[in-house]
Every structure is written in C-alpha cells, then in structure tokens.
Amino acid sequence: RQQTPEAKILKEVFDSLKADFGFNLHDQGRDYSAGTSFNPASISFLAPSPDFEKSLTAPREKAMKLIGNMVNVLNEFIPGHIGKYSDDYEPRAFGDKFTKWGTGVVLLESGGWRGDREKQFLRKINYIALLSALNSIASGSYVNTNLSVYESIPQNEKFMTDLILRNLKIKRDNIEYIVDIGINFDEVNTNGAKDFYLKAEIEDVGDLSVFAGYEEFDLSGYTVDPGKTKTESYHSLDEIENIEAIQLYREGCTNVILNDDSFQGKYSHLPFNIISTEKVLPESKIKPEESPNFILTKDNEVKFVVVNGFLIDIGKVESWNGNSIVYAR
Numbered sequence: 001r002q003q004t005p006e007a008k009i010l011k012e013v014f015d016s017l018k019a020d021f022g023f024n025l026h027d028q029g030r031d032y033s034a035g036t037s038f039n040p041a042s043i044s045f046l047a048p049s050p051d052f053e054k055s056l057t058a059p060r061e062k063a064m065k066l067i068g069n070m071v072n073v074l075n076e077f078i079p080g081h082i083g084k085y086s087d088d089y090e091p092r093a094f095g096d097k098f099t100k101w102g103t104g105v106v107l108l109e110s111g112g113w114r115g116d117r118e119k120q121f122l123r124k125i126n127y128i129a130l131l132s133a134l135n136s137i138a139s140g141s142y143v144n145t146n147l148s149v150y151e152s153i154p155q156n157e158k159f160m161t162d163l164i165l166r167n168l169k170i171k172r173d174n175i176e177y178i179v180d181i182g183i184n185f186d187e188v189n190t191n192g193a194k195d196f197y198l199k200a201e202i203e204d205v206g207d208l209s210v211f212a213g214y215e216e217f218d219l220s221g222y223t224v225d226p227g228k229t230k231t232e233s234y235h236s237l238d239e240i241e242n243i244e245a246i247q248l249y250r251e252g253c254t255n256v257i258l259n260d261d262s263f264q265g266k267y268s269h270l271p272f273n274i275i276s277t278e279k280v281l282p283e284s285k286i287k288p289e290e291s292p293n294f295i296l297t298k299d300n301e302v303k304f305v306v307v308n309g310f311l312i313d314i315g316k317v318e319s320w321n322g323n324s325i326v327y328a329r
Contacts, residue, residue: 007094014098021066021137022103023130024095027119030112030162030214031184034083035154038212040114041083042122043074043129044156046107049089050100061147063104066133068149069142070106073132078125081113084153106133112160114214117187161203163309164213167220168296170205170286180208181224183292183309190266197267197323200309202292217311219296222303226284227254227293229275234258245271245317249305254284254293255327267323272307274326291325 002008014022032041047063049055056064071082085107090096095105108129110122136142161182170179182203189196204211230253234240240256248256255273268274273293284293296304305312310322 010094014101014103019103021063021133022095022098022105023133024105024107025126026107026109028109028111029158031158031160032083032111032156033159033212034081034156036157036159037080037154038159039080040112040160040212040214041156042078042081042111042113043125044083044085044107044109044111045071045150045153046085046087046095047150048093048095048099048105048107049087050096052089054087054089057099059102059104060099061104062142063099063106064147064150065145066104066136066142067106067153068145068147069136070108070129070133071149071153072145074125074129077128078113082153083111083156084150085109085156112214159211161208161211161213162200162215163311164208164211164216165224165306165311166208166216166218168222168224170224179205181205181286181292181294182208182211182213183306185309188267198309199267199325200292202286202288202290204288205286219304222296222298224286225252225295225297226286227295227305227307228252229255229257232257234260236260237263240270240274243270243272246314248272249295249302249314252295252302254295254305254307263326266326266328268326269323271312271317271320271322271324273324276326276328 002011028044033039034041045067047060047067050057050060074082095107099105110119110126113121162185163183165181168179168181170177183200184203185198185200187196188199230248234256240258243256255275257275263276284291292306292309294306295302302314305314308324312320
C-alpha cells in the first residue's frame with residue numbers, strides 16, 4: 001500500500017532508477033539448513049516470483065542466472081552450505097513486486113557458519129558473492145549460466161540447533177530413557193550494545209536424530225539431572241567469587257543465592273548462576289523452553305555440568321569462557 005515514509009521513498013527511488021538488478025540483503029536465522037543436509041544454510045538465495053503462477057519472466061530469468069553464477073563462485077568456498085527460499089509469490093513484498101515491475105531481484109541472506117557466531121567469515125563470503133555478481137553483470141557473463149544451477153540449490157529447511165547433547169540417560173517416573181537435548185542461544189546486547197551475552201533455552205528433548213547442531217557432543221553413558229540451587233546463602237560478590245565450583249557441582253548445584261542489595265547485573269562470567277533473591281527458586285526442569293542447567297554424571301561421579309547452555313568439563317572449569325545468568329528479585 002506504500003503507506004509508510006520508507007515505503008514511499010523506496011518506490012520513488014525504484015521508479016527513478018529503473019534498475020536492471022536489485023540486491024535484497026539480509027541476515028537469516030541460524031536454524032536454517034541447506035535442504036535436509038546437516039549443513040547450515042550459510043548463504044541463501046531467491047529470485048522472487050512475479051505472480052502466483054511463478055512465471056519465468058525475463059527479469060526473473062536474469063536474476064536466476066546471476067544467482068547461478070554466484071553459486072558457482074561460492075561453491076569454491078562453502079560447498080554444501082547454500083540454500084534457497086521458497087518462491088511462493090507474496091504480493092505485499094517489495095522483492096516480488098520489483099520483479100513484477102521489471103527488475104531482476106537477487107535475495108541474499110546470511111545464515112550461520114560453525115565457529116563463527118559473529119559472522120566474520122560470512123562477511124568475506126558476502127564480499128566475494130557481491131563482487132562476483134557485479135563482475136558478471138559488467139561482463140555479461142551471467143547470461144551463459146545454465147538455469148539448472150539455480151534450480152539445483154536445495155530448499156531451506158529448519159534442521160539446525162546451536163547445541164545438541166546426544167544419547168543422555170534421563171529418568172522419568174523411575175523409567176530410564178535415552179534422549180538428545182537441543183539448546184539454542186539468544187544474543188542479548190547490553191551497555192548500549194557494546195557488550196553481549198548469550199541466554200540459553202532448551203529447544204527440544206527426545207530423538208533429535210534428524211537435526212544437526214553447530215556443536216554436538218556424544219554423551220553416551222552419562223546421566224543428566226537438573227541442576228539445583230545451593231541452600232546456603234552468600235552475602236557479597238567477594239564470597240561467591242571464592243566458591244569452589246567443582247565442589248558446588250559435586251553437590252548437584254548449578255545456582256547459588258546472593259543476598260546483596262548492592263549487587264547489579266543480569267549476567268555473570270562465573271561458572272554458575274546467581275539467584276539474587278531470598279527465596280530459593282525451584283529446580284530447573286529438563287523440558288523445552290526451560291533454562292538448560294544440568295549435572296551430568298557417570299558411575300555416580302560428576303563429570304560435566306551445563307550452565308546456561310554451556311557444557312563444562314569440570315576438570316577444565318578454569319578455562320570456561322561462557323556466561324551465566326543472574327536471576328534478580
């Protein structure tokens with residue numbers, strides 16, 4: 001409807017340029033996979049449809065060939081990590097409308113890459129993709145790219161999870177099950193976006209064999225239990241900074257209570273959560289949408305813990321580089 005100032009300006013600029021090509025650049029969720037593979041869709045493309053019939057108009061065909069050219073280049077760097085969005089027509093979308101109005105639209109979205117949460121590597125891949133596109137437009141070489149390259153790009157699916165802990169033993173009603181636990185992290189910006197922390201949530205529990213994790217750990221033989229809150233209260237930050245984390249874990253705890261009104265903050269770099277309240281919170285639960293705080297034992301001995309979704313080998317707790325949560329009053 002072009003009711004907002006932004007929409008009006010965009011349409012005016014579009015009409016004034018009458019561009020042959022338009023690039024629609026976005027980030028996308030980390031949960032997208034390249035088809036049914038266990039690879040994240042690190043880069044995803046689409047040449048939008050101009051109508052409900054998904055007609056192959058001249059502008060759309062140009063965009064498909066250009067994307068095919070970009071895919072051929074990117075396959076030298078990220079083979080198997082390229083996906084394609086559904087081309088169902090959306091009449092309210094500018095990308096679809098621009099295609100209908102004569103511009104070849106290239107949607108390019110940046111997803112996830114293992115070990116690169118801040119997408120530093122994918123910035124380089126974007127640079128390569130865009131430079132190759134501009135070069136092929138300038139030379140006209142994209143016209144020789146076969147449409148089959150575009151058509152062969154696998155459809156985006158949602159099979160990626162940040163972390164999967166596999167083959168854990170869990171007891172419910174005195175019955176033992178083998179389960180996988182999927183965990184996702186949400187990035188939280190603080191201090192005017194100068195700092196960021198990760199807040200974890202259990203995504204799913206059960207048979208996650210059809211999903212892939214950016215990180216995965218096979219924990220066959222380990223039993224998982226919810227982390228508890230230590231009943232003893234502490235009264236200053238100095239006190240809790242001197243807590244021996246390994247002893248805390250051996251007591252089955254991942255949380256401590258801090259009764260200090262002067263304490264501020266929502267996140268901590270200590271390897272356990274802080275509950276800034278006089279009332280002990282209930283034990284965490286191992287189910288979707290709960291905070292992942294677990295104790296992992298083998299032969300009745302604590303070997304690993306999970307604090308705010310971060311897996312900690314208790315023999316290497318000093319090298320922990322995650323963040324925990326502060327549960328305030």
